[in-house]
Amino acid sequence: MKKALLIALSLVLLIAVFAGCGKSSPQSSAAPSAQAKTIKVGASVTPHAEILAVAKEVLAKENINLEIVEFTDYVQPNTAVESGDLDANYFQHQPYLTSFNADNGTHLVSVASIHYEPFGIYAGKTDSVANLKDGATISLPNDGSNETRALLLLQQEGVITLKDGINASSNATVRDIATNPLNIKFVEMEAAQLALALKDVDLAVINGNYAIQAGLNASTDALAVEDASGDAAQTYSNILVVKEGNENDPAILALVKALQSNEVRKFIEDTYDGAVVPIF
16 A cells, blocks of 8 residues: 555656646747847937937847947047947047047047038137137137147138148147237137137137037037038048947948938938038
């Protein structure tokens, strides 16, 4: 009797074990769901992060997740790509990138041109370029390529003349001014501070993204803008940047395609009223 009972209990246990295995088998044999690839891209808040948000929707259709990391300066997004903390960044033009690589020993390259932001001269205490008085103050960005750009715009408007040979590829400073008939006092400052300090100067030459961030539009608020038919649009086009060697990464190529899509073009044209111009 005891032997029969032991055999019966053993059979019950075996059935329970096999039943348990049967319940778990469907889960273990199921194919894992495809994981979306994530790429991290650093960007200035406006307009770059806003444009990337549209590209993010395009990339999602290809199972690529775009993580946008916003920066308020022009240094950290480059050092983060160099270190590998970011896969790419989108905020700068080629002259700035060339200068940054030379100054910092970084190995960053452009993979695509996306848009152009016209530089503008904006009114502070003086309401027009024509009304500038002797000894007036004008603020401009203090990094090499953007200071060159600001000085070229002031030369375009007849405020100053620069030494021979200064062009969009130069790294000019106020020391390269040849003539300054109004004895203008130039205030060089970090680009991000230009719009904030506008009320303290007569005029300011402001980068397009920081102007937009401050609620200014080059096409409607600026006293003067760069000649878009000149070299500025190509020289100062805003680019997508990666570390050298990553130019052909499939996710990066997909991002380029998304940034140069009809969806992004329409967003730029509908949103920025000429302050941001697609160049693809």
